[in-house]
Amino acid sequence: RGPIAAAHRWAGYIVPLLAGAIRHAERVALAMDARAFGAYPDRTERHLVPFRARDVVFVLAFLAVSASVFATTFPWTLA
Known part of the structure; x- marks a missing residue:
């Protein structure tokens, strides 16, 4: 029912959220x-994931597609 009531209602959420956090x-x-946790040099549930050539190809393809989309949808003319 107005900005004051909305601010008061929003302020009422802060304490419960902080307590929950x-x-x-x-x-x-x-x-x-x-x-x-931290007692051993390696964690039992995690393992290293190698960064392979296909990951590099994916990143380069993603950047190329992103650049082409940006270039075709750029809203301002440079000329």
Whole structure:
């Protein structure tokens, strides 16, 4: 019912969201401590993904397509 009511309603969301974020951070920290996070040089659930030639081709193709789309839809004339 107006900008003041909207600002008051929005301000009421801040405290619960902040409290929820703090609770979540505490749970994550406890879970990391329980799993001995950082105790070993490598993590058990992660592995290195190699960057291959097909990834380079994909990145170059993506850049080429993006540049062509930008060039064809550029709204201002340079001449």
